[in-house]
Amino acid sequence: MTHRVVIIGAGFGGLFAARALRHAPVEVTVIDRTNHHLFQPLLYQVATGVLSEGDIAPPIREVLRNQRNARVLLGEVVDVNLDGHEVVVETVSERQRVPYDSLIVATGAAQSYFGHDEYAINAPGMKTIDDALELRGRIFGAFEMAEAEPDPTRREAWLNFVVVGAGPTGVELVGQIAELAHRGLQRNYRSIDPQSARVILVEATDKVLAMFPEPLRRRAHRDLEQLGVEVRLHTMVTGVDRAGLDIKHNDHDGRIEAYTKIWAAGVQASPLGKILAEQSGITVDRAGRVPVLPDCTLPGHPEVFVVGDLLHLDNLPGLAEVAMQSGVHSARTITRRLKGDTSQRRFRYLDLGTMATIARFRAVVFIGPWRFSGAVGWVMWLVVHLAFLTGFKNRIAAVVNWAVAFLGHDRRQRTITEQQVFARTQAGRRAEEVSPTLEDEGSPLP
Numbered sequence: 440m441t442h443r444v445v446i447i448g449a450g451f452g453g454l455f456a457a458r459a460l461r462h463a464p465v466e467v468t469v470i471d472r473t474n475h476h477l478f479q480p481l482l483y484q485v486a487t488g489v490l491s492e493g494d495i496a497p498p499i500r501e502v503l504r505n506q507r508n509a510r511v512l513l514g515e516v517v518d519v520n521l522d523g524h525e526v527v528v529e530t531v532s533e534r535q536r537v538p539y540d541s542l543i544v545a546t547g548a549a550q551s552y553f554g555h556d557e558y559a560i561n562a563p564g565m566k567t568i569d570d571a572l573e574l575r576g577r578i579f580g581a582f583e584m585a586e587a588e589p590d591p592t593r594r595e596a597w598l599n600f601v602v603v604g605a606g607p608t609g610v611e612l613v614g615q616i617a618e619l620a621h622r623g624l625q626r627n628y629r630s631i632d633p634q635s636a637r638v639i640l641v642e643a644t645d646k647v648l649a650m651f652p653e654p655l656r657r658r659a660h661r662d663l664e665q666l667g668v669e670v671r672l673h674t675m676v677t678g679v680d681r682a683g684l685d686i687k688h689n690d691h692d693g694r695i696e697a698y699t700k701i702w703a704a705g706v707q708a709s710p711l712g713k714i715l716a717e718q719s720g721i722t723v724d725r726a727g728r729v730p731v732l733p734d735c736t737l738p739g740h741p742e743v744f745v746v747g748d749l750l751h752l753d754n755l756p757g758l759a760e761v762a763m764q765s766g767v768h769s770a771r772t773i774t775r776r777l778k779g780d781t782s783q784r785r786f787r788y789l790d791l792g793t794m795a796t797i798a799r800f801r802a803v804v805f806i807g808p809w810r811f812s813g814a815v816g817w818v819m820w821l822v823v824h825l826a827f828l829t830g831f832k833n834r835i836a837a838v839v840n841w842a843v844a845f846l847g848h849d850r851r852q853r854t855i856t857e858q859q860v861f862a863r864t865q866a867g868r869r870a871e872e873v874s875p876t877l878e879d880e881g882s883p884l885p
């Protein structure tokens with residue numbers, strides 16, 4: 440019988456593993472709960488109207504259409520039976536058991552609210568296409584609400600945008616919102632001046648981009664301030680409601696009134712990690728990641744590989760490149776074993792650099808001892824992201840949209856759905872009063 444490889448998750452780890460198996464004598468089943476492979480590093484550009492969702496999320500079956508040994512199954516894996524060598528999948532119609540000879544688990548991570556999941560409704564995170572489209576609706580919707588709002592205090596609150604967390608995601612997002620407000624919406628409104636919007640970055644620690652070397656951190660901080668972003672360090676969020684955030688800065692309580700809040704602080708690995716760990720007698724780390732052996736296999740289960748954001752090994756960061764390389768490493772191990780080579784080979788991560796863009800012509804990049812910033816860093820960022828974007832047509836679309844946004848300051852993807860408008864208007868507010876589950880208990884309505 441042909442060797443059956445099941446891959447859970449078609450993010451960077453899972454997709455690169457599947458592709459690396461294209462010439463292997465195996466049957467590959469890729470299971471994902473979405474129909475697309477998501478390029479997460481560009482999600483913030485969907486949220487701010489630069490790119491469309493299709494540009495960064497091609498269908499998995501389209502990506503694998505020429506790979507004859509691969510099939511795609513849409514469904515959520517809810518359990519793994521390590522002893523029985525099968526995974527349990529909830530598909531649209533039924534619960535299926537899918538058997539495997541080798542298993543690659545690449546289910547990534549979700550947003551963490553550090554025990555305050557109730558913040559999510561008023562301060563959504565940005566991990567999925569749904570999140571990015573929701574944020575796009577909230578960001579562009581806020582300008583519409585401000586234009587229609589007669590009360591100056593509320594209008595101001597509609598024009599306040601707060602991003603929580605100054606890691607790469609928070610910095611990229613806040614930079615784009617500042618560019619949008621200060622340059623991208625000129626001459627669009629009659630009652631408000633979008634340039635008067637306040638864009639605020641809130642961070643609990645004393646630095647932005649903590650994982651970057653000190654000179655690049657300082658550069659990013661300065662760039663953000665030049666863009667008009669208010670950077671508030673040493674500031675803890677202590678509460679989130681519909682109308683704003685409660686904060687603590689140097690032991691002083693405070694509040695920011697803002698209808699648009701975005702959570703970009705903290706990640707929690709996929710719950711499948713815990714299921715795998717429990718069955719193999721190990722414990723996940725604080726972020727829910729699975730400690731694996733040096734070849735990315737689960738202790739006691741050489742046929743099970745854990746890759747990408749779910750993997751805990753050598754303090755590797757949650758980066759796309761780690762996911763791709765660990766996925767390929769697992770696929771190559773399976774192929775070698777089928778050829779009779781059962782030696783254990785350590786996964787060695789090749790660091791190709793870390794980068795964050797702040798706005799057009801401004802990015803910070805470090806590759807080992809080399810550091811780049813400003814326009815040079817930005818061009819490097821552009822080239823790398825274009826190279827890794829999946830699909831030729833998506834690259835062309837991205838180049839066109841980038842030209843429109845970065846050369847012309849325009850945003851082409853500004854559609855808000857009727858449903859999103861409804862959620863922010865009188866009718867939406869009345870519906871929330873009738874159905875309080877949509878709203879934090881006791882939080883003031885605008």
Ligand SMILES: Cc1cc2nc3c(=O)[nH]c(=O)nc-3n(C[C@H](O)[C@H](O)[C@H](O)COP(=O)(O)OP(=O)(O)OC[C@H]3O[C@@H](n4cnc5c(N)ncnc54)[C@H](O)[C@@H]3O)c2cc1C
Pocket residue numbers: 447448449450451452453470471472473475476477478479480481482483514515516517545546547548565566607608709711746747748749757758759760762794795
């Ligand atoms: C906003 C944002 C910006 C980022 N920017 C950068 C950057 O600039 N550079 C960088 O290197 N990294 C960046 N990252 C991190 C990078 O995207 C991740 O490290 C990478 O995506 C991890 O790949 P993965 O395959 O482990 O997981 P993912 O890419 O998250 O893929 C997981 C897949 O598993 C599927 N899945 C999850 N659970 C189940 C289940 N139970 N059943 C079925 N399917 C399931 C999901 O639908 C998803 O398709 C960013 C991440 C985010 C969120």
